[in-house]
Amino acid sequence: MSRERCGVKFRRASSESRALLEGVLEDEVTTHVRADRYERTRGRQGHRNGHYTRDLVTTHGPLPKLHVPRLLEGGVEFTLFDKYQRRQAAVDAAIGQLFLQGISTRKLKAITRDLFGAPVSATTVSRTAALPRCRGRSDSGALCGIGH
Numbered sequence: 001m002s003r004e005r006c007g008v009k010f011r012r013a014s015s016e017s018r019a020l021l022e023g024v025l026e027d028e029v030t031t032h033v034r035a036d037r038y039e040r041t042r043g044r045q046g047h048r049n050g051h052y053t054r055d056l057v058t059t060h061g062p063l064p065k066l067h068v069p070r071l072l073e074g075g076v077e078f079t080l081f082d083k084y085q086r087r088q089a090a091v092d093a094a095i096g097q098l099f100l101q102g103i104s105t106r107k108l109k110a111i112t113r114d115l116f117g118a119p120v121s122a123t124t125v126s127r128t129a130a131l132p133r134c135r136g137r138s139d140s141g142a143l144c145g146i147g148h
Contacts, residue, residue, distance in 0.1 A: 017060060022067050025078060029069040032076045047072040055118075057087040059094075062117040091116055096128035 030036055035044045049072040053065040069076075081088070091112075098108055105122040113119040120128075 014060075017058070018063055018066065021056075021063065021080060024080060025067075025069055028078055029071065029076055033071070046074065055086060056081065057091055057116050057118045059088060059090050059116070087116075087118075092128040092131065095120060095125055096131055099125050099129040 026037075029048065033044060033046045033048065035041045037048065049070045051067045051069050054068050056063045056066050068078075075083075077083075095108060095112060098111065099105070103111070105125045108125050109119045109121075
């Protein structure tokens with residue numbers, strides 16, 4: 001699905017991307033639990049407890065209602081994102097760098113809506129610009145994961 005806004009062609013992340021990410025999350029839970037879904041083994045380390053949905057903004061566009069597996073006891077630290085994280089680190093780094101280059105928060109709101117499919121608040125812009133890896137150097141684009 002694609003659409004055009006302000007002359008920029010915006011494309012929502014594909015269903016293949018969603019399936020890939022959800023598959024990676026399921027594999028991480030399987031590794032953590034040491035058993036596949038519905039598998040009964042002696043070495044099992046926990047039990048699944050359905051899933052919850054999370055909206056995730058990626059560099060390829062938003063993934064609304066991504067299915068994240070849940071465990072009955074404890075939880076899993078996923079490699080794709082941290083707990084409560086709603087945007088990929090590369091998206092936060094891009095926002096921080098644009099702000100540090102002098103783009104206003106109002107313009108950044110429109111830019112992120114056009115590029116990533118989801119606007120950000122002024123508070124989010126300030127927080128991403130305050131990340132230690134994005135401050136203090138003129139070549140900080142490389143430190144923030146942008147460019148090189």
